[in-house]
Amino acid sequence: MLSNRRDFLKQAALAAASSVLAGTMIRPAQAAEGADGLVWQKAPCRFCGTGCGVMVGVKDGRVVAVQGDLENPVNRGLLCVKGYHAGVALYGKDRLTTPLIRKDGQLTPASWEEAIEAIARHILKDPSKFSFYGSGQWTIPEGYTVMKFMKGGLGNNHVDPNARLCMASAVVGMVTTYGVDEPSGCYDDLDTADTVILWGNNPAEMHPVLWSRIVDRRLKGQKVEIIDLGTRRTRSTEEADHYLEFTPQGDLAIANGICHALVKSGELDRDWVTKHCNFRKGGDADGEAMTFEDYAKWLETYTPEFVQKVGGIRPAQLQLLVDRFADPNRKIVSLWCMGMNQHTRGTWINNLVYNVHFLSGKFGKPGSTAFSLTGQPSACGTCREVGTLGHALPGGRIVANEDHRKQCEELWNIPAGRIGAKPGHHAVALFDALQKGDLTGAWVQVTNPAQSMPNLNGLTSKLKERFLVVSDIYPTVTTDQAAVVLPSAMWVEKNGMFGNSERRTQQWFKMIEPPGQARDDVWQVIAVARRLFELGHPGMKNKDGDFLFTFKGADGKPVELWKWDVFRQTNADRLLFEEYRPFTAMKKYSLAPYDELVKSRGLRWPVVKTPEGTWKETARRFVEGEDPYVKPGSGVDFYWGRLKDGKALIWARPYEAPPEVPDEKFPFWLRTGRVLEHWHPGTMTRRVPQLHRAMPRAYVELNPGDAARLNISTGDKVKLSSRRGELVLPAWINGRSTPARGAVFVPFFAEESLINLVTLEAHCPLSKEPDYKKCAVAVAKV
Amino acid sequence: MKNPRVLAAGVLALLAGWFLLRAAEPPAGQPVPGTGGPRSFAQPIRPDPVGTNVTANRSFWGAPPVMPHGFAGDRDGHYCLECHARKTRIEKRQQAIAPVPHAEYTQCQQCHVKGADCSGAVFRESAFVGLDFLGKGTRAHALAPPTIPHKTFMRDNCLSCHGLAGKQRIKSPHPYRSQCQQCHVPDATKNHDRPVPWSELKGEF
Numbered sequence: 001m002l003s004n005r006r007d008f009l010k011q012a013a014l015a016a017a018s019s020v021l022a023g024t025m026i027r028p029a030q031a032a033e034g035a036d037g038l039v040w041q042k043a044p045c046r047f048c049g050t051g052c053g054v055m056v057g058v059k060d061g062r063v064v065a066v067q068g069d070l071e072n073p074v075n076r077g078l079l080c081v082k083g084y085h086a087g088v089a090l091y092g093k094d095r096l097t098t099p100l101i102r103k104d105g106q107l108t109p110a111s112w113e114e115a116i117e118a119i120a121r122h123i124l125k126d127p128s129k130f131s132f133y134g135s136g137q138w139t140i141p142e143g144y145t146v147m148k149f150m151k152g153g154l155g156n157n158h159v160d161p162n163a164r165l166c167m168a169s170a171v172v173g174m175v176t177t178y179g180v181d182e183p184s185g186c187y188d189d190l191d192t193a194d195t196v197i198l199w200g201n202n203p204a205e206m207h208p209v210l211w212s213r214i215v216d217r218r219l220k221g222q223k224v225e226i227i228d229l230g231t232r233r234t235r236s237t238e239e240a241d242h243y244l245e246f247t248p249q250g251d252l253a254i255a256n257g258i259c260h261a262l263v264k265s266g267e268l269d270r271d272w273v274t275k276h277c278n279f280r281k282g283g284d285a286d287g288e289a290m291t292f293e294d295y296a297k298w299l300e301t302y303t304p305e306f307v308q309k310v311g312g313i314r315p316a317q318l319q320l321l322v323d324r325f326a327d328p329n330r331k332i333v334s335l336w337c338m339g340m341n342q343h344t345r346g347t348w349i350n351n352l353v354y355n356v357h358f359l360s361g362k363f364g365k366p367g368s369t370a371f372s373l374t375g376q377p378s379a380c381g382t383c384r385e386v387g388t389l390g391h392a393l394p395g396g397r398i399v400a401n402e403d404h405r406k407q408c409e410e411l412w413n414i415p416a417g418r419i420g421a422k423p424g425h426h427a428v429a430l431f432d433a434l435q436k437g438d439l440t441g442a443w444v445q446v447t448n449p450a451q452s453m454p455n456l457n458g459l460t461s462k463l464k465e466r467f468l469v470v471s472d473i474y475p476t477v478t479t480d481q482a483a484v485v486l487p488s489a490m491w492v493e494k495n496g497m498f499g500n501s502e503r504r505t506q507q508w509f510k511m512i513e514p515p516g517q518a519r520d521d522v523w524q525v526i527a528v529a530r531r532l533f534e535l536g537h538p539g540m541k542n543k544d545g546d547f548l549f550t551f552k553g554a555d556g557k558p559v560e561l562w563k564w565d566v567f568r569q570t571n572a573d574r575l576l577f578e579e580y581r582p583f584t585a586m587k588k589y590s591l592a593p594y595d596e597l598v599k600s601r602g603l604r605w606p607v608v609k610t611p612e613g614t615w616k617e618t619a620r621r622f623v624e625g626e627d628p629y630v631k632p633g634s635g636v637d638f639y640w641g642r643l644k645d646g647k648a649l650i651w652a653r654p655y656e657a658p659p660e661v662p663d664e665k666f667p668f669w670l671r672t673g674r675v676l677e678h679w680h681p682g683t684m685t686r687r688v689p690q691l692h693r694a695m696p697r698a699y700v701e702l703n704p705g706d707a708a709r710l711n712i713s714t715g716d717k718v719k720l721s722s723r724r725g726e727l728v729l730p731a732w733i734n735g736r737s738t739p740a741r742g743a744v745f746v747p748f749f750a751e752e753s754l755i756n757l758v759t760l761e762a763h764c765p766l767s768k769e770p771d772y773k774k775c776a777v778a779v780a781k782v
Numbered sequence: 783m784k785n786p787r788v789l790a791a792g793v794l795a796l797l798a799g800w801f802l803l804r805a806a807e808p809p810a811g812q813p814v815p816g817t818g819g820p821r822s823f824a825q826p827i828r829p830d831p832v833g834t835n836v837t838a839n840r841s842f843w844g845a846p847p848v849m850p851h852g853f854a855g856d857r858d859g860h861y862c863l864e865c866h867a868r869k870t871r872i873e874k875r876q877q878a879i880a881p882v883p884h885a886e887y888t889q890c891q892q893c894h895v896k897g898a899d900c901s902g903a904v905f906r907e908s909a910f911v912g913l914d915f916l917g918k919g920t921r922a923h924a925l926a927p928p929t930i931p932h933k934t935f936m937r938d939n940c941l942s943c944h945g946l947a948g949k950q951r952i953k954s955p956h957p958y959r960s961q962c963q964q965c966h967v968p969d970a971t972k973n974h975d976r977p978v979p980w981s982e983l984k985g986e987f
Contacts, residue, residue: 038913057844057913059913062911064842064911064912064913065842065843065844065845065912065913066842066845067844067933070935077935077936078887078936079893080892080893081846081892081893081894081895084841084845084846084893085841085845087842087910088841088908088910088912090910091908091909091910091911092906092907092908092909093906093907093908093909094906094907204889204892208889208892209892211889211892212887212888212889212892215888215889216886216887216888216889218888219885219886219888233857234857235857235891237857238857238860474906676891676892676895677895686904686905686906687905687906687907687908688841688908688910689841689905689908690841690845690848690895691895692900692903692905693848693895693897693898693900694848694895694896694897694898695895695898696898696899696900696903696905697902697903697904735856736856736857737857750904751904752904
């Protein structure tokens with residue numbers, strides 16, 4: 001029976017592959033049915049940036065089960081509780097199934113034609129005042145379509161994603177350090193590291209499968225030391241050998257303190273540094289050159305005493321870290337995510353952690369790397385590689401660079417000068433402009449900014465007065481403010497591609513139909529673009545006068561993608577991805593062809609063709625023998641180094657106090673974050689019974705000492721207030737985590753308890769990423 | 783218990799235990815009355831009429847079950863293994879406790895979540911219908927051992943479910959034998975260990 005099913009699937013897959021080549025396709029799962037009526041197909045998980053492979057079981061046109069994909073090298077069959085229940089998230093009873101238009105203050109069902117017409121007419125009024133706010137959960141083709149529509153079509157650079165709130169600091173950190181975005185290392189390094197250092201990171205809840213990959217090595221008799229450098233005791237702390245609690249923002253001083261000790265004692269890898277690094281000082285992205293001697297002198301501020309004063313860790317604790325880096329035989333991986341990125345000096349702390357790894361030579365070797373984890377499934381694939389950011393263009397290009405704009409105009413076959421030279425707004429500025437009326441409209445896809453932006457009173461309270469279009473799958477606090485709501489297809493209801501934290505691009509096929517009239521986000525954008533074309537917007541034409549999104553079918557005729565019946569019979573992902581792929585050559589991202597990704601469980605770029613005709617992925621970038629672009633004999637070659645000499649930069653970035661610190665009136669630090677069970681604002685996970693039952697409502701975590709002093713016990717109502725807003729929550733003491741004394745923690749998943757009314761929109765001046773981890777609040781028992 | 787120090791230590795331990803248990807659940811909107819003791823808010827997710835443990839506490843056949851009981855160690859995975867790792871531990875109610883079926887993993891709460899008091903919490907209903915049990919294994923003849931009707935990945939300790947702790951309908955009549963797969967072999971039609979082997983399709987594109 002199995003062979004029957006296999007044969008059937010093979011047939012289906014072959015049919016799919018050949019029709020893929022013809023530009024149109026059927027979905028392999030659609031026809032295939034096994035003996036038990038169940039069909040399993042691969043997909044990457046819908047949730048975090050780990051990029052686990054899942055197998056989705058479909059029966060009678062519905063997802064009925066999800067299991068870990070044993071063949072996927074990321075997770076090897078294991079998932080976390082969100083991953084197992086990813087399929088359940090499709091079936092909330094209140095799925096949006098029809099377009100809605102606000103009439104007389106009420107969202108009223110409308111046809112797709114009406115909705116598209118309304119959007120196109122609004123854009124036509126003033127295309128320069130329209131904006132697009134997207135997501136690290138956009139698939140790669142979705143982000144690419146929006147970039148072409150906005151930057152290549154409307155000539156408007158106001159495109160930014162929620163990933164700005166998530167990994168912008170890592171991006172600018174890497175670009176300033178080695179001249180190009182995305183990590184050098186990969187998950188394999190977690191399998192061989194002797195020491196894993198968590199820089200303000202809680203992977204036990206946020207990247208559980210990677211965490212198991214590290215921790216469960218111990219069961220095999222391997223020694224892996226975990227050092228948790230944190231501000232809150234978490235589930236990760238439970239597995240840590242050492243917990244070093246630091247003062248918020250003290251990470252800047254700690255990293256410099258490690259460098260100071262390494263340089264002072266001479267326990268640095270001098271050869272590695274000489275061969276691969278230059279030194280740089282200054283607070284901005286360019287800085288100016290300095291010598292090693294100047295750098296050593298500059299470091300003298302960061303004595304163990306100074307580090308203790310501003311960083312809060314004792315000299316012995318600092319020495320513990322120094323000893324690890326000074327040991328030439330020890331393999332070390334540093335991991336970080338939001339703790340370092342959501343930081344008013346996020347770029348600097350990213351630079352400084354690279355400094356530590358460079359000075360000790362713990363970089364570019366199996367088991368030794370500095371690795372930034374991403375929060376969203378395609379923050380890398382879509383936001384960073386396609387470049388759906390105000391200042392960016394596809395493939396690592398930037399708006400401010402005239403050559404880059406020209407290259408994009410040529411690749412898109414659009415007239416020279418179409419792409420604006422002025423970078424678009426970053427997320428905070430974009431919502432600020434909407435608030436003030438400088439932008440009159442925005443289209444939001446795959447995200448929920450009225451819950452996730454900081455300082456909601458200051459940034460999203462006037463969205464109802466603007467022309468807000470929201471594509472989503474469920475009602476949210478953002479759709480509540482929309483003028484037009486578009487029902488979207490989700491995850492396996494459409495074709496898709498994600499790029500995970502380790503540069504792995506993964507592809508999946510549509511497996512089931514979206515409910516009701518819900519349609520793909522890509523289609524929605526192309527349909528509006530087509531309507532604008534028909535209404536005569538000049539930007540919707542390419543140089544030849546054809547529609548911007550013109551693709552030729554096998555018969556040589558244009559594929560009319562804007563027609564839903566054509567779109568759903570076409571693999572638009574393949575067409576869009578293959579159009580996008582040439583963009584990835586310039587910066588040597590070199591993504592694999594679509595058809596190779598169909599066959600694989602994802603491939604890590606750069607992917608190059610071997611003389612035998614196969615495609616080879618790259619585990620570690622910049623490393624000789626692994627990365628095909630490295631100059632032979634160099635060992636490690638930072639071929640995008642800022643000074644074009646194959647070297648990275650070690651930056652002298654100082655300690656700087658955060659913009660808002662606790663005082664008499666607001667004596668507590670507030671930090672926000674996620675929990676294992678819920679994904680971001682909970683739009684999907686709060687519709688999964690198992691996840692909801694485990695984590696039904698938001699809470700405020702207090703340190704037991706503070707709670708005793710304020711006479712607060714678990715379940716008591718507590719009011720948090722800041723200079724921007726206030727919120728009442730139940731207290732939870734000694735529960736999931738324990739914040740440091742003088743600090744409280746609140747998760748942001750609950751739409752009925754919007755902690756972002758309280759948070760601060762202060763952001764890193766280089767990356768523009770807001771700091772959700774540090775603001776001052778008052779705490780009172782109600 | 784005549785030694786006052788032992789008594790004091792006992793009282794302290796009880797108090798500590800009580801606080802731990804109270805702290806272990808996400809807070810409800812109202813203060814939790816000081817009842818203490820393990821509690822469970824987890825309702826069976828689906829009816830389990832045949833008592834096979836196939837559907838209760840799981841959203842679909844193959845999903846990780848939710849914890850069917852209250853639990854104090856929210857933060858510590860190893861805490862679970864205090865009870866679930868011991869092969870023959872007998873609880874005071876003379877019920878065996880199921881040992882972990884996949885001993886190579888320690889971060890239990892990554893997949894197994896527990897129930898909490900959901901009264902008054904915001905939730906939107908789900909229309910998800912999970913995959914059901916695919917049916918029993920087959921026998922070549924009346925006296926032949928039945929085949930294994932489910933996947934075996936992450937279920938390598940058969941006695942987790944089929945041993946003393948197993949529900950009546952699936953309990954082994956011979957729990958003293960531990961080499962199960964000597965006689966019971968997987969049934970490929972019901973074993974989704976290797977669903978759609980895409981890799982085997984390589985070269986055909």
